[in-house]
Amino acid sequence: xxxxxxxxxxxxxxxxxxxxxxxxxxxxxxxxxxxxxxxxxxxxxxxxxxxxxxxxxxxxxxxxxxxxxxxxxxxxxxxxxxxxxxxxxxxxxxxxxxxxxxxxxxxxxxxxxxxxxxxxxxxxxxxxxxxxxxxxxxxxxxxxxxxxxxxxxxxxxxxxxxxxxxxxxxxxxxxxxxxxxxxxxxxxxxxxxxxxxxxxxxxxxxxxxxxxxxxxxxxxxxxxxxxxxxxxxxxxxxxxxxxxxxxxxxxxxxxxxxxxxxxxxxxxxxxxxxxxxxxxxxxxxxxxxxxxxxxxxxxxxxxxxxxxxxxxxxxxxxxxxxxxxxxxxxxxxxxxxxxxxxxxxxxxxxxxxxxxxxxxxxxxxxxxxxxxxxxxxxxxxxxxxxxxxxxxxxxxxxxxxxxxxxxxxxxxxxxxxxxxxxxxxxxxxxxxxxxxxxxxxxxxxxxxxxxxxxxxxxxxx
Amino acid sequence: xxxxxxxxxxxxxxxxxxxxxxxxxxxxxxxxxxxxxxxxxxxxxxxxxxxxxxxxxxxxxxxxxxxxxxxxxxxxxxxxxxxxxxxxxxxxxxxxxxxxxxxxxxxxxxxxxxxxxxxxxxxxxxxxxxxxxxxxxxxxxxxxxxxxxxxxxxxxxxxxxxxxxxxxxxxxxxxxxxxxxxxxxxxxxxxxxxxxxxxxxxxxxxxxxxxxxxxxxxxxxxxxxxxxxxxxxxxxxxxxxxxxxxxxxxxxxxxxxxxxxxxxxxxxxxxxxxxxxxxxxxxxxxxxxxxxxxxxxxxxxxxxxxxxxxxxxxxxxxxxxxxxxxxxxxxxxxxxxxxxxxxxxxxxxxxxxxxxxxxxxxxxxxxxxxxxxxxxxxxxxxxxxxxxxxxxxxxxxxxxxxxxxxxxxxxxxxxxxxxxxxxxxxxxxxxxxxxxxxxxxxxxxxxxxxxxxxxxxxxxxxxxxxxxxxxxxxxxxxxxxxxxxxxxxxxxx
Numbered sequence: 001x002x003x004x005x006x007x008x009x010x011x012x013x014x015x016x017x018x019x020x021x022x023x024x025x026x027x028x029x030x031x032x033x034x035x036x037x038x039x040x041x042x043x044x045x046x047x048x049x050x051x052x053x054x055x056x057x058x059x060x061x062x063x064x065x066x067x068x069x070x071x072x073x074x075x076x077x078x079x080x081x082x083x084x085x086x087x088x089x090x091x092x093x094x095x096x097x098x099x100x101x102x103x104x105x106x107x108x109x110x111x112x113x114x115x116x117x118x119x120x121x122x123x124x125x126x127x128x129x130x131x132x133x134x135x136x137x138x139x140x141x142x143x144x145x146x147x148x149x150x151x152x153x154x155x156x157x158x159x160x161x162x163x164x165x166x167x168x169x170x171x172x173x174x175x176x177x178x179x180x181x182x183x184x185x186x187x188x189x190x191x192x193x194x195x196x197x198x199x200x201x202x203x204x205x206x207x208x209x210x211x212x213x214x215x216x217x218x219x220x221x222x223x224x225x226x227x228x229x230x231x232x233x234x235x236x237x238x239x240x241x242x243x244x245x246x247x248x249x250x251x252x253x254x255x256x257x258x259x260x261x262x263x264x265x266x267x268x269x270x271x272x273x274x275x276x277x278x279x280x281x282x283x284x285x286x287x288x289x290x291x292x293x294x295x296x297x298x299x300x301x302x303x304x305x306x307x308x309x310x311x312x313x314x315x316x317x318x319x320x321x322x323x324x325x326x327x328x329x330x331x332x333x334x335x336x337x338x339x340x341x342x343x344x345x346x347x348x349x350x351x352x353x354x355x356x357x358x359x360x361x362x363x364x365x366x367x368x369x370x371x372x373x374x375x376x377x378x379x380x381x382x383x384x385x386x387x388x389x390x391x392x393x394x395x396x397x398x399x400x401x402x403x404x405x406x407x408x409x410x411x412x413x414x415x416x417x418x419x420x421x422x423x424x425x426x427x428x429x430x431x432x433x434x435x436x437x438x439x440x441x442x443x444x445x446x447x448x449x450x451x452x453x454x455x456x457x458x459x460x461x
Numbered sequence: 462x463x464x465x466x467x468x469x470x471x472x473x474x475x476x477x478x479x480x481x482x483x484x485x486x487x488x489x490x491x492x493x494x495x496x497x498x499x500x501x502x503x504x505x506x507x508x509x510x511x512x513x514x515x516x517x518x519x520x521x522x523x524x525x526x527x528x529x530x531x532x533x534x535x536x537x538x539x540x541x542x543x544x545x546x547x548x549x550x551x552x553x554x555x556x557x558x559x560x561x562x563x564x565x566x567x568x569x570x571x572x573x574x575x576x577x578x579x580x581x582x583x584x585x586x587x588x589x590x591x592x593x594x595x596x597x598x599x600x601x602x603x604x605x606x607x608x609x610x611x612x613x614x615x616x617x618x619x620x621x622x623x624x625x626x627x628x629x630x631x632x633x634x635x636x637x638x639x640x641x642x643x644x645x646x647x648x649x650x651x652x653x654x655x656x657x658x659x660x661x662x663x664x665x666x667x668x669x670x671x672x673x674x675x676x677x678x679x680x681x682x683x684x685x686x687x688x689x690x691x692x693x694x695x696x697x698x699x700x701x702x703x704x705x706x707x708x709x710x711x712x713x714x715x716x717x718x719x720x721x722x723x724x725x726x727x728x729x730x731x732x733x734x735x736x737x738x739x740x741x742x743x744x745x746x747x748x749x750x751x752x753x754x755x756x757x758x759x760x761x762x763x764x765x766x767x768x769x770x771x772x773x774x775x776x777x778x779x780x781x782x783x784x785x786x787x788x789x790x791x792x793x794x795x796x797x798x799x800x801x802x803x804x805x806x807x808x809x810x811x812x813x814x815x816x817x818x819x820x821x822x823x824x825x826x827x828x829x830x831x832x833x834x835x836x837x838x839x840x841x842x843x844x845x846x847x848x849x850x851x852x853x854x855x856x857x858x859x860x861x862x863x864x865x866x867x868x869x870x871x872x873x874x875x876x877x878x879x880x881x882x883x884x885x886x887x888x889x890x891x892x893x894x895x896x897x898x899x900x901x902x903x904x905x906x907x908x909x910x911x912x913x914x915x916x917x918x919x920x921x922x923x924x925x926x927x928x929x930x931x932x933x934x935x936x937x938x939x940x941x942x943x944x945x946x947x948x949x950x951x952x953x954x
Contacts, residue, residue: 003547003739003811004822005901011822014829014902026824027719029688031847034725040718041589045812047550053490055779057561058575063568066559072567075793075833082484085518086557092534093527096548099745102935105531105873109744112526115473117515118950122510128949131745134601140689165793172763172789176612176646229503277655281556282576283566283794285747297947303745308943313770315469320943322561326604326641331650333842336641338604343743346523353473353519357508359484366487372498373491391499412572418796420567430482443490 002196063417065280070376070417073395073436074225075136076162076283077275079363080440082354085277085347085453094346099303099339103318108340110317114303116349123255123352125262126291129301133337136272137166139288140219140249142301142335143268146292147162147217147245149334151298154179155214157207158201159235161186161224161267162249164425170219179216182207186224188428197388197397201234208242217242217268222261225425226434227371227395228388229258236265252276252289252348254393256360257368266291278344280287287341287348289424300322301335331445362461366439369393370446375438377450383457387432395436396427397422399455404433410456416449469934472526474951477512512954528744529934530744531878537904539830541881541893542636542684542716542847544736549810552803563800566794570779574890577778580795581767584751584804590816591710591730592723593753597763603711606750607642607678608729612788613729613754613761614676614705615646620761620786624702626675632661634685634885639678640711648675655887659842660689663698668698670698678706681725682712682847684893686827688720696726705729705758713737714897715824715847718817738804745935749800760786767795822898823848828907830896833909837916841888849895851888860892863926865890865917871918871929871935875911 011023019024027035046054069079073324087096092106100113113131120129120265124409128320131329133139144156154339156174157169167183174181176356184204189196199220208215232248241244248261261269274286292300298321307321326333329409356361375396379386383401404421411418423430437446467789479679496945527898531538538545564576584596600606611629618626622924630653640650651669660683677699682688689695699706708727714737716722722730734740735748744747754762765780766785795801812818824847831840831850838852854865869892883895896905919926929938 003549004818004898006822006826010902011825012824019824020826021691023821023825025671025829026821026845030720031690033693036719036721036722036724038698040816042586042813042816043809045815046809048810051551051806051809052554054809055802056560059558061575062560062564064560064563064571065565066563067805072563072565074567076566078563078565080486084516088520088523088527090553091524091527093530093532094744095741096533097744098540098543098545098742099528099536102531102869102873102879103938104870104930104935105528105878106529106744107934108528108530111470111472111529112523112744114949116473117509118952120473121950122508130949134605134746134797138601138791139604157497163793164850165790170788172612175789176608176615178647200808209881213702229499234766235607255505256508257505258499259503261728279562280565280572281562282564284792284797284799297949302613304947304949306938306943307948308934310938312936314935316938318938318940318943320940320949323945325637325946326639329641330637331640331644333637333641335646336604336608336638336645337602337747339602339742339746341601341743342745343741344747344861349473350519352480352933353512353514354516355484355486356482356513357511358513359482359486360511361505361508362483362486362500365493366489367497367500368490368712369489369493372494390563397912408569412569417565417568417572418876439487442487446611458542 008383009156013321018033031312040252053344068415068417070448071419071435071437072417074420074434075165075272076280077436077438078209078280078440079275079438081277081279084354085192085350088350088388089343089347094343100319103316110305111189112349113347114307114317116345117305119349119352123260124291124445125268128297128300129273129289129291130300131305131342132340133288133290133302134341135286135288136249136270139172139290140166143247143270144170144217144219144289145173145177146268146299148179148302150296151243153214153216155182155211156182156217157204157214157215158218158219159184159186161199161226161230162219163225168250169225197228198230199235202230204235204238208238212242215242217245217247219247222248223254223393226392226397227392233264240265243326252362253360253367256364269374273344273348276346276348279346285344287344297332302337304341352455363439367437370441371396371437374435378453380452381457394438395434396430397434399432404431407434407456411452414452416452418449464867470522470529471950473512473514473522474953476518476522482515491649493884499550510649519788526837533853536878536898537908538809538878539880539894539896540878541895542711544897546739546897547899548739548741548805552806555806556799556802558820576620576798577767579802579805581778583768584767585763585929587732587751588753590717591732591753592721594756595732595759595766596751596753596799597766598749598751599763600750600752601745602748603731603733603750604638605791606641606752607638608645609730609752609763609788610729610731611646614834615706615759616786616788617758618675625634626687628655628675629675630669630677632679632830633887634683635678635680636684636709642849643678659685659687663691666695666698668701671780674702674704676707678709679710680709684713685842685851686849687842688842688847689706709737712848715820715835717820718813719820723755727770728758732921734800734804735780737809740800740803740948741858747797760784763788787818788828788903826896826898826900830894830900834912835923836910841951849893851891851893853888854890854892857919861919861923863923865892867926867929868915873930874932875909877911886934
């Protein structure tokens with residue numbers, strides 16, 4: 001109640017002007033039959049100190065990476081967030097503004113979006129980007145819907161090395177929008193010499209040529225869900241040779257080190273922006289980024305900021321290309337999306353400004369080198385092995401001679417979140433773990449993981 | 462670079478100098494053994510287009526950008542259908558607790574009990590407020606919640622062998638997301654007109670209902686700020702025809718503890734946590750669009766739900782993926798959890814009486830403001846309003862040439878954010894005003910006085926109004942130019 005400024009006296013004066021004797025009178029147009037005749041059944045109101053004590057207890061019961069050592073990845077990563085990011089995001093002028101409909105008093109948000117779009121284009125090697133979408137998964141789904149619109153075809157081929165959660169979200173959207181999804185398996189090989197764990201090109205070729213004029217898009221994740229580099233160029237040419245769009249989902253931090261999808265033929269590049277300064281937040285708020293080629297700009301979903309001039313010739317920014325959007329086009333819009341994740345796009349813009357090209361390259365190198373170090377040491381434990389042999393970026397797959405849930409459970413007893421049990425996502429990979437390493441993990445933490453894992457494998461757990 | 466002078470802030474890229482900046486990163490403590498690790502052709506050859514700036518440049522640049530924004534923190538923001546209420550800071554503190562902000566979304570259930578408890582409890586509160594059985598907090602925005610709701614509607618009909626129900630009815634006063642979402646789910650959208658009291662025209666509705674009706678999407682109070690007095694009849698008509706009722710909860714700030722969508726007959730509800738439940742809008746997200754349903758639709762909710770398990774006094778929360786008829790997943794993880802936390806903190810702070818008081822005061826403020834503007838502008842529906850209302854500048858425009866847009870822009874010069882303009886589409890020269898409960902009578906009086914000045918000015922010096930805003934860093938922007946020659950990114954020479 002402390003958020004309401006009006007006093008009883010104010011309310012009395014206001015009711016008098018309205019000719020009403022009490023607050024009930026304000027609601028007389030609500031039919032009796034739908035009025036709630038009791039109070040809501042909710043917990044008693046809390047004072048601020050009570051709330052903070054309660055919230056502190058809840059927060060304290062979570063195994064968060066402020067106190068735990070986190071090797072979890074699989075779509076969200078424990079990267080360092082420079083203090084500048086949180087400080088600037090907390091400024092009320094950014095935090096408490098609405099979507100920038102009134103451009104004259106929203107130049108801050110609009111210019112920041114323009115800068116965000118510019119940085120996403122630079123990172124991905126694409127021509128145009130939007131102001132962000134909800135997360136990496138919905139960005140991928142929106143990309144597929146765009147490909148269906150652009151090509152007039154209704155079948156989308158998705159590699160099984162794409163994040164399984166993203167494939168689930170895509171399936172939800174596809175059922176609504178009415179297009180088909182076909183999953184393309186990855187290479188499983190015994191005595192792997194470097195080719196397994198990535199999209200099976202022969203199977204992909206077969207799937208495309210089985211219905212040559214029906215495939216709207218081929219979807220790849222690079223680096224893929226197992227952290228491995230995909231034969232991206234080859235996948236792109238298979239898509240292109242059949243007139244399908246090539247959609248790539250990628251980790252933006254990897255682009256500090258690896259060639260951008262724009263350079264190997266991607267038509268749409270999407271991904272999860274969380275690694276760019278968003279913290280972990282139990283899955284959100286994050287942001288999906290979305291970039292494409294110039295020729296598709298009017299088919300792109302979501303908000304877009306553009307530069308223009310005022311009557312005096314001063315440069316400024318507005319939301320533009322709104323003829324694509326729901327508030328103008330209603331049922332004919334390119335998407336139903338209304339807002340973006342503006343504040344998180346701002347976080348990414350600030351993050352990229354702070355670290356710059358050299359910092360991002362450095363972070364990517366640290367992740368790759370630390371992941372490689374961790375993988376090498378874990379593979380040295382008798383009985384443990386790397387499941388795939390190809391080069392990986394910041395995460396990799398290890399199989400121990402004990403069930404993954406047992407290994408991970410024992411690591412938890414030592415304050416370590418050891419990785420993801422891959423059997424949850426790929427039943428045939430039960431026993432394998434996906435382990436992620438960011439620049440935040442120290443050599444000491446990695447060595448600690450290796451020592452504990454060795455003990456667990458030897459039965460000392 | 463010119464700083465400190467009123468005018469444009471350069472792009473961050475314009476501050477860039479080769480070799481500057483780079484952050485304060487950890488040094489290598491493992492071998493940086495990457496030569497020959499990645500195939501040479503897959504390595505990036507330089508990264509052009511990101512700025513190289515010092516930390517102080519970043520702070521100054523974004524601080525100056527922030528100062529170009531209008532916000533709830535800097536002034537009155539009566540933007541209709543957006544519920545720009547004060548965003549309590551304790552909620553930010555709660556969301557920033559490291560136990561939440563550094564919790565990885567793949568953390569096993571037993572180590573994320575605090576987070577799962579918050580999700581489950583907020584679900585329970587929202588179901589109580591909305592009169593629903595269960596809810597999913599996965600949708601990341603209102604439109605995302607609508608998508609969930611309409612996919613549920615589709616799955617329900619298909620499961621009953623009623624897949625031919627392909628038409629969704631939407632009022633002519635509806636938010637644009639309603640028809641866009643229905644179309645995205647493969648429905649055919651038909652529009653029902655409003656009657657002269659601003660509610661749904663019952664005759665028109667009857668003529669649209671039939672064998673092919675999937676449902677009706679409705680906002681109540683609607684976008685005119687009016688409570689549809691015929692809601693019980695409307696619900697009965699739609700249900701008799703075999704359709705479902707979808708409640709667009711964008712306008713729920715008037716009904717907390719007063720009337721529940723479930724009791725009005727709605728089957729599906731979405732709430733915008735960033736409107737009614739005080740979480741900040743962030744310049745256009747992140748929001749959260751929790752979607753709740755009645756018992757018969759629970760099997761179709763997105764997976765996973767968070768269940769509370771009471772094992773002989775040991776309470777635990779766990780993710781439940783076992784909903785075979787679910788529409789599936791909508792978000793890679795649990796939605797915008799940080800937003801969920803803020804809404805949870807808000808409801809725990811206010812409790813039942815506090816929420817009721819929110820709606821009382823929101824409706825009082827709206828009616829008081831409406832009364833103050835009545836002699837200045839046309840009121841197309843002269844009734845008690847709920848949390849917001851619409852006025853029309855049609856007569857003023859005829860008389861002076863000054864449009865709703867001109868008035869809106871001139872309000873900026875008086876220090877106010879303009880109301881929503883030209884929406885809903887059924888009111889000419891429309892201004893839609895939502896003051897919210899967190900504004901004082903003095904602020905509302907000042908806003909009325911500003912309107913009075915502008916209407917006076919429209920009659921005396923209309924050219925001044927047409928030049929508005931005059932106090933801002935830029936004037937009215939050439940939007941046609943922006944759309945004709947899209948300039949959507951900075952390109953270095």
